Amino acid sequence: MSILILNKTSYSKSPYDLWLKDLEEPVVMLTSTERLHECKNYDQIESFDEYPVNGCIEIRALELHETYSFNTIIAMSEYDLLRAGKLRTHLGLKGQSYESALLFRDKVLMKQRLEEQGIPVPHYRKIESPVDLYLFVQQFGFPVVVKPIDGSGSVDTKVLKNEKDMMKYLSKGLDGNVEVETFVDGDMYHIDGLMIDGHITLNWPSRYINGCLAFQEEQFLASYQLGADNPLTSRLIGIVEKALKALPSPKTTTFHAEVFHTPDDKLVFCEIASRTGGGLIREAIQQGFGFDLNEVCVKKQCGLPYDIPDYSQLKIGPKQLGGWILIPPKYGRLVKIPSIPFENWVTKQKVSAREGEVFQGASSSVDVVSSYLIKGNSEDVLINRIHQVASWCSENMIWEGKSTCSLK
Structure with missing residues (x-):
């Protein structure tokens, strides 16, 4: 064997x-x-x-x-x-069966299953022809989001704000594996964790800053973990627990969910994946909870021993709150990318580009030139530090060539 x-x-x-x-x-x-x-x-x-x-x-x-x-x-x-x-x-x-993998990968089948279990999701429809998109817009209006049914990293995801956007999108040909959903106004949160032997061992929420489509405007993507005292923490944990019960979840898996919080205080489920989230989610979990999600998941599947804190410890939240920021490439040549000076609270800097390299912008939400892992003792501190890093990168990274906008 x-x-x-x-x-x-x-x-x-x-x-x-x-x-x-x-x-x-x-x-x-x-x-x-x-x-x-x-x-x-x-x-x-x-x-x-x-x-x-x-x-x-x-x-x-x-x-x-x-x-x-x-x-x-x-x-x-x-x-x-x-x-x-x-x-x-x-x-x-x-391990995870094909049926399970399909329901976690296919965003239409996923939403159908979640909706059947009473979990709020955006209005959605699989697009099999331009008429499907047109009729959807006639029913629900603009803006709408179109994206691959089995996509990841927000690749090929578009927000259509009006008829002009729709006609431009359709003029380039329609992919046969696309869905449309209503645009949800509100903040997006991601909830990440681990299931072992069918039990949710870790389940903790974070909030995105700028959102997963920020790369399309050369803006940074960032995230910070919520404190245990945040009123949304228990609500987000609860809706993900309900989603994992609704789907044929693998007995042992990591997971990455995304949920909207609307201005009228409702939670709307976006999607969930049976794998670890991108960016520096894994590193932030390791920093805050003391173990590597992927390592534990792999060792468990292979029958090897692994180290993980007691469930009672994991349930109360990270030992110290963490966050991260991804700096996307611009259009042009990267001239200089110096080391960041905030050594006392930037716990990791990962440079993914070479000085002198030429870029045509970012192609996904995790397409970056550099990324930074951050720690802090409160959500407000993390937010402030994320913006400090963004400002420093905007002022100290040197680019030559065309750029449409600066980091915000």
Whole structure:
């Protein structure tokens, strides 16, 4: 018996060889061509071009199963969840099934299931032709949001504010895998956590600053954890618990949910994924709660021991509140990206770009040139520090070439 890992993520996010060093059974890695140089210390490693859509990966996994008799398939990337679910279902393996993965990936099926269980969601519809979009707008009006049914990172997500926007969007051709939903006015929160053996072990909310579409206007995306005394904390935890019960949730998984809080004090569920959130969500959880979400999830699935605080400790919230900020690329050449000076409360700086590199803006909410993990003893302190970092980056990062707007 052995372990199969389907891997698209960077080594910094998933050092499987370190996590599984005590495993006594073979480990096989199927990864992308771009990540091959990061992968080592496995019994067999194979790479694939066009990894997110390459159907040869599934076939190769089935062929390798004849040799290795896999008992566990590990998949942490959004793009691997469906293929891993299909393989587990076909091979009769434990872990997330295809049905479960589909309901977490397909935003239309997800909203249908949540709506059936009384969880408020935006009005929505799958778009199969331009007429569907037109009729939806006729019924609910502008603005509306169109996005891929199985997308992530806000890639190809558009807000259509009026008929001109709609006609421009339709003039470029309609993707066959798109949904439309009503635009929800309000703040967006993300709720992140971990399920182990069917029990919600960690479930904690944070609030976005600027929102996941901020990259489209070259604005930063940021987030900060809520305090236990925030009135929304228990409400957000509760609605996510209800959603996880409504869906065929895997017994062991990390999760990342997004929920709107409207001006009239209502919660509207946006979506939930059966994987760890992007940005520095994982790092903020580790800073505040003392363990790595991905490491614990992987070790549990592979039958290895793991360290995690008692549930009673996790339930009361992070030891110290944390937040993070992502600085997106602009249009132009990045001339200078100096180290940030706030060493006492910026606990991590990750530079993802090289000086001299040329960019055409950001393509997703997690497309960044640099990111910063922050700590603070209150929500207000975190908000102030996030804006300090944004101002410092705006004043000290030097760009040449066209830029449409500055960081706000």
